[in-house]
Amino acid sequence: MGGDRIKKDKRQKREDYRAAMRKEDISELPRKKFYRQRAHANPFSDHQLIYPPHPDQMDWSSLYPHYVVDEPQDQQTPAALPETAPSDHDLAPLQPKRISKDVEVADIGCGFGGLLIALAPTMPDTLILGLEIRVSVTHFVEDRIKALRAQNQDARLYRNVGVLRANTMKFLPNFFRKAQLSKVFVCFPDPHFKARKHKQRIVSATLNSEYAYVLRPGGIVYTITDVPDLHEWMVQHFEAHPSFERVPEQEQEADPCVGIMRTETEEGKKVERHKGQKHVALFRRLEDPAW
Amino acid sequence: MVLPYHLVKVCGNAVFAARGSDIHSFTSTLEYVSTWKYPAQQREESNGPSAEAQDSPAPEGPPAKRRRVEPGQGPASNGHRADSANGQPKSKKAALYDVPANERPFVQGLYATTDGRHLVAITGSDKTIWVFEHDGAGNLKQLSQRAMPKRPCSLALTPDNRTILSADKFGDVYSLPLLPSTTTAATALSSAPTPSGSEPPLAEPKSRSETPSTPTTTAAFKPQADELTVHTKRNLKALENQKISLGRRALQEQLNRPQFELTLLLGHVSMLTAICVGTTTTTTTEGNGGGEGRKVREYIITADRDEHIRVSRGIPQAHVIEGFCLGHEDFVSRLCVAPGGKDKILISGGGDDYLFVWDWVRGQLLGKAGVLEHVKGVVGQEAASKVAVTRVFACRWEAGTGVFVVVERIPALFRYELLSDNTLHHRETIPLPGNPLDVEAIETSSAATPRLLVALYPSEATEDNSTSSSLMALDKEEAGWRQSKVENLPAGGSDINIGETELQKILYSTESLRKLSDFD
Numbered sequence: 001m002g003g004d005r006i007k008k009d010k011r012q013k014r015e016d017y018r019a020a021m022r023k024e025d026i027s028e029l030p031r032k033k034f035y036r037q038r039a040h041a042n043p044f045s046d047h048q049l050i051y052p053p054h055p056d057q058m059d060w061s062s063l064y065p066h067y068v069v070d071e072p073q074d075q076q077t078p079a080a081l082p083e084t085a086p087s088d089h090d091l092a093p094l095q096p097k098r099i100s101k102d103v104e105v106a107d108i109g110c111g112f113g114g115l116l117i118a119l120a121p122t123m124p125d126t127l128i129l130g131l132e133i134r135v136s137v138t139h140f141v142e143d144r145i146k147a148l149r150a151q152n153q154d155a156r157l158y159r160n161v162g163v164l165r166a167n168t169m170k171f172l173p174n175f176f177r178k179a180q181l182s183k184v185f186v187c188f189p190d191p192h193f194k195a196r197k198h199k200q201r202i203v204s205a206t207l208n209s210e211y212a213y214v215l216r217p218g219g220i221v222y223t224i225t226d227v228p229d230l231h232e233w234m235v236q237h238f239e240a241h242p243s244f245e246r247v248p249e250q251e252q253e254a255d256p257c258v259g260i261m262r263t264e265t266e267e268g269k270k271v272e273r274h275k276g277q278k279h280v281a282l283f284r285r286l287e288d289p290a291w
Numbered sequence: 292m293v294l295p296y297h298l299v300k301v302c303g304n305a306v307f308a309a310r311g312s313d314i315h316s317f318t319s320t321l322e323y324v325s326t327w328k329y330p331a332q333q334r335e336e337s338n339g340p341s342a343e344a345q346d347s348p349a350p351e352g353p354p355a356k357r358r359r360v361e362p363g364q365g366p367a368s369n370g371h372r373a374d375s376a377n378g379q380p381k382s383k384k385a386a387l388y389d390v391p392a393n394e395r396p397f398v399q400g401l402y403a404t405t406d407g408r409h410l411v412a413i414t415g416s417d418k419t420i421w422v423f424e425h426d427g428a429g430n431l432k433q434l435s436q437r438a439m440p441k442r443p444c445s446l447a448l449t450p451d452n453r454t455i456l457s458a459d460k461f462g463d464v465y466s467l468p469l470l471p472s473t474t475t476a477a478t479a480l481s482s483a484p485t486p487s488g489s490e491p492p493l494a495e496p497k498s499r500s501e502t503p504s505t506p507t508t509t510a511a512f513k514p515q516a517d518e519l520t521v522h523t524k525r526n527l528k529a530l531e532n533q534k535i536s537l538g539r540r541a542l543q544e545q546l547n548r549p550q551f552e553l554t555l556l557l558g559h560v561s562m563l564t565a566i567c568v569g570t571t572t573t574t575t576t577e578g579n580g581g582g583e584g585r586k587v588r589e590y591i592i593t594a595d596r597d598e599h600i601r602v603s604r605g606i607p608q609a610h611v612i613e614g615f616c617l618g619h620e621d622f623v624s625r626l627c628v629a630p631g632g633k634d635k636i637l638i639s640g641g642g643d644d645y646l647f648v649w650d651w652v653r654g655q656l657l658g659k660a661g662v663l664e665h666v667k668g669v670v671g672q673e674a675a676s677k678v679a680v681t682r683v684f685a686c687r688w689e690a691g692t693g694v695f696v697v698v699e700r701i702p703a704l705f706r707y708e709l710l711s712d713n714t715l716h717h718r719e720t721i722p723l724p725g726n727p728l729d730v731e732a733i734e735t736s737s738a739a740t741p742r743l744l745v746a747l748y749p750s751e752a753t754e755d756n757s758t759s760s761s762l763m764a765l766d767k768e769e770a771g772w773r774q775s776k777v778e779n780l781p782a783g784g785s786d787i788n789i790g791e792t793e794l795q796k797i798l799y800s801t802e803s804l805r806k807l808s809d810f811d
């Protein structure tokens with residue numbers, strides 16, 4: 001009984017705290033302990049996820065409110081529908097408010113958002129999106145971004161970064177069009193040690209085709225892990241995929257994103273404290289061959 | 292329990308129809324020719340004792356298990372006779388090794404090569420793909436039987452009729468030669484795929500079932516981390532367990548390994564429900580000669596339970612995703628590329644209230660056509676709130692293109708017309724004396740419309756007429772539709788020991804693809 005009570009109080013506290021954080025104009029940074037969630041979410045199950053049926057129907061305006069384009073409602077033309085289309089069916093769902101830029105950088109499984117926050121000021125004109133499957137972790141990042149935007153209002157920082165709850169293994173093409181992205185980060189992905197669970201790995205021969213689809217030719221996949229075998233796995237699967245080539249080490253080390261990825265991700269910091277190793281590999285999206 | 296026919300396939304001049312785990316053949320005028328029976332005994336032998344040893348249930352259910360059959364419980368026949376040994380005492384051996392009829396896997400898909408020379412079938416719980424040679428007159432010769440790593444949901448054949456594309460329950464698409472060559476089977480098993488930058492990993496013959504694309508085979512059997520890299524208790528535990536089970540798992544993998552050529556082409560992280568092949572033809576002006584050439588490109592179109600329709604390049608570039616046809620808001624269960632010069636048009640159906648019409652080459656939605664409204668017309672306004680489309684079948688119809696649609700548990704066939712402007716319109720609802728399960732067209736040179744062959748589950752199943760009425764021919768005549776039962780159907784099928792609920796679960800499985808939306 002006592003245990004129940006404590007649990008409830010704790011949950012109540014957590015909810016109160018998070019409700020308070022959701023209020024507008026909060027500039028206090030969120031505290032992680034109120035947002036923890038169990039470490040794994042099954043990427044195969046039907047979570048109650050919200051995603052657009054088509055990237056054109058994605059409403060980015062709430063994620064990047066500072067980029068909303070003011071345009072008269074009736075000027076918006078429904079995407080890609082001929083006038084002969086039957087009008088009695090809802091062929092053209094309501095068009096979301098438009099923003100002036102497309103997301104170009106995605107952090108797959110962004111966790112608590114360390115990489116996003118560190119990247120944002122280094123590429124202020126590029127929209128960056130974190131995707132995370134765990135709900136409360138996503139809420140943490142949302143609140144973190146909101147607080148940072150409020151704290152840095154004058155410098156106009158962090159307006160270019162956003163986070164979404166999503167299962168990237170299933171729904172990447174719902175959010176991004178073909179060749180929309182220039183950078184995809186996969187930082188310290190869950191290792192799924194057991195062979196039986198390898199299909200759950202976020203890097204695989206078949207999923208790499210989806211990363212190739214959302215990346216433009218010349219775009220880069222950034223990977224980092226502390227698990228040597230996972231590193232090897234990712235290298236093998238990307239190198240063996242005809243749409244990718246490994247970025248040479250010299251070029252890799254010259255890329256400023258690599259340093260940020262090593263030091264600013266939460267997992268990277270944890271590995272640092274444990275004096276573990278970090279294995280980095282970058283892969284370039286090649287042009288599709290003629291056919 | 293009397294089983295209805297649940298699949299029909301026109302193959303050259305013959306017609307095949309599946310009932311339970313049997314395939315019956317007919318002439319194009321629907322005279323019964325012969326029966327192929329699921330070879331229970333042979334299967335048991337070919338599997339050997341290992342089938343029982345590795346009895347660990349796969350996520351999607353174990354293959355049909357060997358059970359002792361009580362005398363009189365099921366047929367022990369194993370030949371090509373339609374009649375089972377009714378009333379005859381069964382030999383002890385047959386009784387011991389036969390799979391009880393109700394545990395024999397149902398035929399879950401029938402496919403024919405365009406030349407009509409081969410028939411391909413999927414059986415369900417044993418995940419097997421069967422290839423038959425067809426003599427053109429309805430007689431089948433079984434050529435191969437291949438158990439896939441995961442349960443195939445839908446097959447397609449490449450336009451050259453040489454390769455089977457199998458889309459499975461775990462989201463992967465494999466290619467396998469229609470006619471397996473014995474030599475490759477041996478090499479695929481012994482040679483480990485090696486990592487190589489130049490060779491596409493997705494196009495290497497794979498012999499491993501769990502991680503077909505893993506470029507290493509040796510590394511897969513050593514622990515995936517060492518104590519240094521493991522920094523959570525949970526991971527440490529996983530590592531421990533992994534070490535313990537290594538020996539067992541290596542053995543298991545060895546046993547699970549398919550012994551035939553199998554190539555992983557592409558994959559979704561979602562159950563695949565349909566696969567088809569699309570082609571485009573473009574005229575090209577070639578080099579300095581300036582001669583005109585025709586460039587034919589092949590595509591693989593796949594649909595999944597998570598509303599996606601994906602368009603990939605055909606072999607050997609199936610790893611390249613060309614685009615998606617996105618817009619469904621519930622599962623997609625059927626794909627149909629329009630015939631007769633309209634092959635850039637794809638019609639899809641599933642759990643949504645509409646059929647979707649696509650320009651699949653450009654990934655563009657062209658229009659929708661209502662289904663639910665017409666289902667309400669059959670069962671009443673209140674009785675239907677959602678639909679599960681189970682068939683979308685297109686064929687020549689008068690001067691245009693007819694599209695016939697089957698909806699799960701709805702006793703009618705819906706006819707649509709695809710117009711030259713690519714809009715799809717409902718034309719009529721054809722009431723039927725049972726729920727249709729499948730539909731095909733039999734071309735007749737004389738008539739303006741082909742004859743339709745429908746497999747259906749009769750509404751009132753009575754002992755004597757139900758088998759005969761579960762296969763029905765529909766002819767469009769001036770006065771209306773003439774519905775004729777196919778007569779003189781082979782006996783058998785009434786000795787199957789399966790309950791009504793269980794049977795319905797097999798025959799009506801599409802609605803179960805819908806997601807439950809009220810919990811996380």
Ligand SMILES: C[S@@+](CC[C@H](N)C(=O)[O-])C[C@H]1O[C@@H](n2cnc3c(N)ncnc32)[C@H](O)[C@@H]1O
Pocket residue numbers: 039040041043108109110111112113114131132133134137166167168169170186187188189190202265266267268
């Ligand atoms: C070990 S954490 C790494 C977090 C962060 N990238 C970092 O380096 O600190 C892996 C994260 O990926 C998330 N994740 C796993 N599968 C995912 C999926 N299918 N879609 C989105 N996120 C996923 C997990 O919830 C977890 O937060």
